[in-house]
Amino acid sequence: GAGVSQSPRYKVAKRGQDVALRCDPISGHVSLFWYQQALGQGPEFLTYFQNEAQLDKSGLPSDRFFAERPEGSVSTLKIQRTQQEDSAVYLCASSLNSGRYNEQFFGPGTRLTVL
Amino acid sequence: DQQVKQNSPSLSVQEGRISILNCDYTNSMFDYFLWYKKYPAEGPTFLISISSIKDKNEDGRFTVFLNKSAKHLSLHIVPSQPGDSAVYFCAASTNTGNQFYFGTGTSLTVIP
Numbered sequence: 001g002a003g004v005s006q007s008p009r010y011k012v013a014k015r016g017q018d019v020a021l022r023c024d025p026i027s028g029h030v031s032l033f034w035y036q037q038a039l040g041q042g043p044e045f046l047t048y049f050q051n052e053a054q055l056d057k058s059g060l061p062s063d064r065f066f067a068e069r070p071e072g073s074v075s076t077l078k079i080q081r082t083q084q085e086d087s088a089v090y091l092c093a094s095s096l097n098s099g100r101y102n103e104q105f106f107g108p109g110t111r112l113t114v115l
Numbered sequence: 116d117q118q119v120k121q122n123s124p125s126l127s128v129q130e131g132r133i134s135i136l137n138c139d140y141t142n143s144m145f146d147y148f149l150w151y152k153k154y155p156a157e158g159p160t161f162l163i164s165i166s167s168i169k170d171k172n173e174d175g176r177f178t179v180f181l182n183k184s185a186k187h188l189s190l191h192i193v194p195s196q197p198g199d200s201a202v203y204f205c206a207a208s209t210n211t212g213n214q215f216y217f218g219t220g221t222s223l224t225v226i227p
Contacts, residue, residue, distance in 0.1 A: 042204050042217030058214075100213055100215070106159050
């Protein structure tokens with residue numbers, strides 16, 4: 001069955017480059033989440049979408065981070081002028097409905113390395 | 116400021132024995148807790164949850180216990196199987212917003 005997919009799986013960027021990470025949620029899922037997982041840490045919340053609306057972006061660490069979900073399905077996380085501290089695994093998750101009691105299904109993540 | 120803590124980075128258990136994974140939290144507003152399991156190169160998968168109105172929830176070999184006064188929860192796996200070898204994350208949320216706060220994970224190894 002089709003789960004959450006993310007691309008690319010691995011990305012190496014030079015410091016200062018812009019990157020775009022893609023998330024394809026499970027079809028029909030209303031909610032979409034982005035997390036950042038640094039080495040040895042747990043996932044940390046970045047932002048949340050309900051359909052195309054970005055309802056919570058309180059976890060985005062700086063204005064270099066931008067996320068969008070223009071048609072309420074595929075989402076892109078963009079990081080401008082990447083820094084070494086941006087190196088992490090970026091996880092996307094989707095859930096069928098809104099609300100925290102709905103199970104989140106995670107993708108495999110994109111491992112970003114900034115040199 | 117880590118609001119959810121898993122103080123044991125790793126745990127090894129013999130097959131067939133009980134695995135106990137621990138999690139502590141600091142935010143008294145947390146009222147919903149989850150455990151996730153993660154294999155290498157995969158995203159976390161949901162395992163079991165518990166609401167603060169309960170102190171125990173059981174699903175097959177997995178039981179989660181919640182001690183609200185101690186701000187502590189634990190995951191018991193019995194009997195442990197080699198396929199249970201993975202990293203386990205606990206997560207917590209309040210009744211406002213959609214954020215979940217994750218611990219740093221415990222790597223469980225079940226020895227055949």
